[in-house]
Amino acid sequence: MLDQPTAKGKARTAKGPAADFQTHLAALEAAGLVVRVDRPIDKDSELHPLVRWQFKGGLPENDRRAFLFTNVVDSSGKKYDMPVVVGALAASPEIYAIGMGKPVEEIGNAWINAVANPIKPVKMTGTPPCQEVVITGADLKKPDGGLKLLPVPISTPGFDAAPYLTATLCVTKDPESGVRNMGTYRVALKAADRAVVRMVAREATGAGGFLHWLKYREHGENMPIAVVVGCAPIVMFTGPQKLAVDVDEMAVAGGAAGQPIRMTRCRTIDLDVPADSEIVVEGYIDPDVLEPEAPFGESNGYVALEAFNMPMRVTAITHKKKPVFTQIISQVTPSESSVIKKVAYEPLFLAHLKQQLGVKGILRVSMHERLTNLRPVIFLQFAAGTPRTEVWRGLNGASTLQSNCGKIVIAVSDDIDPQSMDAVLWSLAYRTNPVDDMHIVPNRGGVQGAQYAGNKTDSGLLVDATRKRPMPPLALPTREYMEHARVLWNELELPALNVQAPWHGYTLDDWTDTWETYARRTTAGDWEETGKETLERQRRGLLPETPARPGEEPSTE
Numbered sequence: 001m002l003d004q005p006t007a008k009g010k011a012r013t014a015k016g017p018a019a020d021f022q023t024h025l026a027a028l029e030a031a032g033l034v035v036r037v038d039r040p041i042d043k044d045s046e047l048h049p050l051v052r053w054q055f056k057g058g059l060p061e062n063d064r065r066a067f068l069f070t071n072v073v074d075s076s077g078k079k080y081d082m083p084v085v086v087g088a089l090a091a092s093p094e095i096y097a098i099g100m101g102k103p104v105e106e107i108g109n110a111w112i113n114a115v116a117n118p119i120k121p122v123k124m125t126g127t128p129p130c131q132e133v134v135i136t137g138a139d140l141k142k143p144d145g146g147l148k149l150l151p152v153p154i155s156t157p158g159f160d161a162a163p164y165l166t167a168t169l170c171v172t173k174d175p176e177s178g179v180r181n182m183g184t185y186r187v188a189l190k191a192a193d194r195a196v197v198r199m200v201a202r203e204a205t206g207a208g209g210f211l212h213w214l215k216y217r218e219h220g221e222n223m224p225i226a227v228v229v230g231c232a233p234i235v236m237f238t239g240p241q242k243l244a245v246d247v248d249e250m251a252v253a254g255g256a257a258g259q260p261i262r263m264t265r266c267r268t269i270d271l272d273v274p275a276d277s278e279i280v281v282e283g284y285i286d287p288d289v290l291e292p293e294a295p296f297g298e299s300n301g302y303v304a305l306e307a308f309n310m311p312m313r314v315t316a317i318t319h320k321k322k323p324v325f326t327q328i329i330s331q332v333t334p335s336e337s338s339v340i341k342k343v344a345y346e347p348l349f350l351a352h353l354k355q356q357l358g359v360k361g362i363l364r365v366s367m368h369e370r371l372t373n374l375r376p377v378i379f380l381q382f383a384a385g386t387p388r389t390e391v392w393r394g395l396n397g398a399s400t401l402q403s404n405c406g407k408i409v410i411a412v413s414d415d416i417d418p419q420s421m422d423a424v425l426w427s428l429a430y431r432t433n434p435v436d437d438m439h440i441v442p443n444r445g446g447v448q449g450a451q452y453a454g455n456k457t458d459s460g461l462l463v464d465a466t467r468k469r470p471m472p473p474l475a476l477p478t479r480e481y482m483e484h485a486r487v488l489w490n491e492l493e494l495p496a497l498n499v500q501a502p503w504h505g506y507t508l509d510d511w512t513d514t515w516e517t518y519a520r521r522t523t524a525g526d527w528e529e530t531g532k533e534t535l536e537r538q539r540r541g542l543l544p545e546t547p548a549r550p551g552e553e554p555s556t557e
Contacts, residue, residue: 017101017234017257020129020276022324024233025088027098028066034088035065043084043153044075044163048329051086055334058498064091068324072151078144080151084325089167089233090339091329097343099233100256108347110256111241118247119254121261121272128264128275135317136268146192146314150229150279151325156297161306162188164296165281166337167328169228169239170197171271172212175219180272181208182249184239184337186330187227187281188293190311196293197225197285198309208245213310217287224269225285225312230278230326235261240340242402250274268315278323282316297331299338299373333373341374342367345405349378352401359394361386366418367405376407379418382466384509395439395462403445410463415474415508417501427465437464470509479504481523 018024028034041047047069054064066088072080090096093104102110140146152163165187173180185207188196199210209225216223238253250272254260264275266282273280290308298304328336349365361383368377380394391411399406413431416423432438441460476482482504489497518530 017099018232019257019259019262020232021088021230021278021326024099025066025068025085025324028088028095031098033065033092033095033098034068036068036070038070040071040073040079041069042075043069043072043080043151045154045157047072047084047086047153048155048327049157051329054087054091055329060498061092061334062094064095066091066095074151082149082151082323082325084151084153084327086153086327086329087336088326089236089328090336090343093339093343096233096237096339099237101234104343107343108351111344111348112351114252114255115243115247117255118251119257119260120248121250121254121263123272124262124264124275128262129320130264130273130275130277130280131267131318132321133319134267136315140193140314140317142192144192146317147189147195147281148192149317152189153327155327155329156303156331159295159297159303161293161295162190164188165195165227165229165327166330167229167236167326169231169236169274169277170199170209171226171228171273172209172223173271174212174245175215175221175223177246179246180248180250181212181245182235182239182253183207183209184236185209186296187312188296190291193314195227195281195283195312195314196291196309197227197312198293198307211245213285213287216285220288222284222286224266224271225283226266226269226271226273227281227283227312228273228277228279229281230324231274232257232261232276235274237340237344240337241344266316267318278326279317279319281314282318283312283314285310285312299330299333299335301332301371301373333371334369338369338374342369345374349398349401349405353380353394353397357393357397359397360390362390362394363414364418365398368418375402375405378406378409379424380409380411381414381416381418382411383414384467386466388464388466388468391464391466392462395464399441399444399460399462406460407444407458408461408463411466413466415502415506416465420501423501424465427467428463431467432463432465438462467508472510473507474502474505476502476505478506 018027051067064087067086069084072084088095089099097104097107100107100110135146152165154160155164155166168184168187170183170185171180183199186198190196199213200207213223234257235253238249238256243249243252250261262275263272265272266280269282269284289311291311292306293309294304294306296304330337346365346367350362353359353362353365362380363383364381366379366381367374368379378398380398382391382394395409395411399409410424412418412424412427416427418424439462441462444458444460521527521529
């Protein structure tokens, strides 16, 4: 019922994960998933809006591409000799899958196995690719030197207060245990040798890099940080994973890759980074100083307003001789960053409900992406006939797995496509009795962007919108007739359709063989036979198989 009306082609999958970004980019080009733009493109006003149209223009997910810009200029006309690529990490699940070297349906288990079977990184000898060019000292402070050498695009023209590094792998380490952390944090450019990093400085339960920052603050020491821009996708994808703070995430990346990640020591700080990276920005963060940062477009759908975050003093920039500058589409979802999380989070939640909690009847977890950024709204799909006790165990389990996920959790039956909001609203309208099927849960932690709601504490809403009894069919032509009509539509060369579920009628148990016979006769032109039968039943005083329920009026249709 939920499948598409026309068969899709076979999914393209990589033979294995690429060990560096440019090898991955070549694999995308070979698969026809790269749009190469050779005309001049202004990184400050044109680049991101152009790529953004593939997320906001109604394109099917599988039609999204990576964009490679080979002729990048800025608003003053300055030309950069470094190409910029956007969308090459996760513009679509297919692109993500090529980066993982696995089909989409295997990615969830791949991450579970990687966490369970990490492979420690190895140090390489000789000059690493990421240090073929080294910029330090006075060269960092030149008017057009340092960070200004990088073609950093403006992500949200019209609102952003600075160019931002977005496709970051920010490497820090615990000053006590030495355990490494990798985080994807936004980095605002402030000067040729200065930037500001946002590592969730407002709460002690923040990201791993922030927890390291707190320890360096206690020790009264500057925190070394390396911002990697452009590395093997398998490494980059590990950054957003929610792993325990004492886990070496580079070893998890090795587990996902099936081989150790090659590492090298930074030139000016005591940190190791992936040796095959495109660009590495090295520096220190003074934990006793904060600097105003933002406005910047955020993934919760709002512009993050100016706040105090961590200033970074740049001590070196290293890169390949011919690097590719990597940027991701973030901010309003759907985006590249939301695809990265969605492909990993949904299987994680499903495995939690199925394996850890043993919830019966759970079929699918779908995290709502458009505008809401995955975390707040989660849909659970259950098999028909699942006991209500299991539905509610699933609702509670999904709302408590992570503190910032599952503010609103809605359970639907297997005929409802959770990615179709029309279908979900139909289910809410006709399959719920709010007083029985909706529970408000108090004392929740706030989701990302909760500060815009004006509340210090949050609550949650759990909804059982599954069908509780047999129901009549969905009143659309059945599949065979809609499929035949689709063929006619294409033969007539009518406008391209954007098909959304439900697109054909189907039965929901309240349907008899007699009524099925009537329907078949009607399409065959033999409806008078049915008239003869119903007249005979009327004469004999027979009732329909399903009489009207108390209080119901006969249909006037």
